[in-house]
Amino acid sequence: MRVDSERLPDIGPTSFWDRISPGRLFSRGEVIPVLRLFGTIGAATPLRQGLTIAGCATAIERAFNIKNAPAIVLQINSPGGSPVQSRLIYERIRLLARQKNKKVYAFAEDVAASGGYMLACAADEIYADGSSLVGSIGVLSSGFGFVHLIHKLGVERRVYTSGENKFQLDPFKPEKPEEIQRLKRIQEIVHQDFIALVKESRGDRITAAGDSLFTGEFWSGRQALELGLIDGIMDMRTKMRAVYGDDVRLKLISTDRGFFRRRAGLGSFSGAEYGISFAKGFADDLISALEERAIWARFGL
Numbered sequence: 001m002r003v004d005s006e007r008l009p010d011i012g013p014t015s016f017w018d019r020i021s022p023g024r025l026f027s028r029g030e031v032i033p034v035l036r037l038f039g040t041i042g043a044a045t046p047l048r049q050g051l052t053i054a055g056c057a058t059a060i061e062r063a064f065n066i067k068n069a070p071a072i073v074l075q076i077n078s079p080g081g082s083p084v085q086s087r088l089i090y091e092r093i094r095l096l097a098r099q100k101n102k103k104v105y106a107f108a109e110d111v112a113a114s115g116g117y118m119l120a121c122a123a124d125e126i127y128a129d130g131s132s133l134v135g136s137i138g139v140l141s142s143g144f145g146f147v148h149l150i151h152k153l154g155v156e157r158r159v160y161t162s163g164e165n166k167f168q169l170d171p172f173k174p175e176k177p178e179e180i181q182r183l184k185r186i187q188e189i190v191h192q193d194f195i196a197l198v199k200e201s202r203g204d205r206i207t208a209a210g211d212s213l214f215t216g217e218f219w220s221g222r223q224a225l226e227l228g229l230i231d232g233i234m235d236m237r238t239k240m241r242a243v244y245g246d247d248v249r250l251k252l253i254s255t256d257r258g259f260f261r262r263r264a265g266l267g268s269f270s271g272a273e274y275g276i277s278f279a280k281g282f283a284d285d286l287i288s289a290l291e292e293r294a295i296w297a298r299f300g301l
């Protein structure tokens with residue numbers, strides 16, 4: 001985890017002499033931490049930049065612990081993912097906002113949809129670009145089916161379970177209607193929880209739009225503003241200067257998720273064991289990367 005104390009590149013004066021002028025050196029401008037939440041939400045792999053509470057917790061704590069900062073900024077670019085991880089990150093932000101008595105602003109970049117919009121709901125105010133994609137308040141389960149492929153390859157699937165419903169929705173066997181119905185019932189419960197969270201967060205701002213917001217549809221930033229899903233069309237720099245003055249300083253707090261750092265916890269293996277482990281892990285990572293690509297592709301990105 002790394003905290004970058006430098007100002008964001010697009011904040012502050014561009015002239016070198018402006019930077020070293022006495023007025024800038026002794027500036028008393030407010031410091032606002034910026035927490036960047038980027039990527040799909042769920043388990044992270046070398047080929048997939050996943051957001052999880054385990055990966056974000058330290059950065060969130062550091063953001064809220066910056067002395068005298070009156071607010072926190074969430075910079076969001078996420079198409080969603082795990083509803084559980086989305087909720088855990090949301091709850092951690094709201095808890096600290098109450099404990100530290102700090103206001104939270106969210107700014108959507110390309111997309112803040114599904115779980116990404118849930119993260120935005122952790123803010124007191126949400127802003128986006130007019131062309132951002134916002135919403136998708138629904139629940140999605142996706143995967144791959146390998147039924148025909150496994151037969152063509154002449155591979156025999158062997159699974160042993162205790163419990164008649166333990167072996168459900170396996171990608172190597174044909175789908176069964178009763179298994180799909182069980183999944184849909186679970187999805188409906190998760191969807192209702194999501195709806196309740198959005199209603200609690202947005203309050204009267206979404207009353208006029210009604211239940212049409214909860215069909216899983218997504219909208220442009222300008223449409224989202226009309227529906228009450230966001231509070232304005234504005235970028236982070238402009239809004240923070242409008243609220244805290246031209247001398248406001250934005251401090252970026254980021255998570256370091258490099259390939260070798262994520263693989264550093266592999267433990268102790270022999271050469272052969274390491275090769276097998278790495279090959280299996282790479283295959284899993286490749287599938288995860290394809291799934292992530294499919295999630296982004298839903299939004300044309």
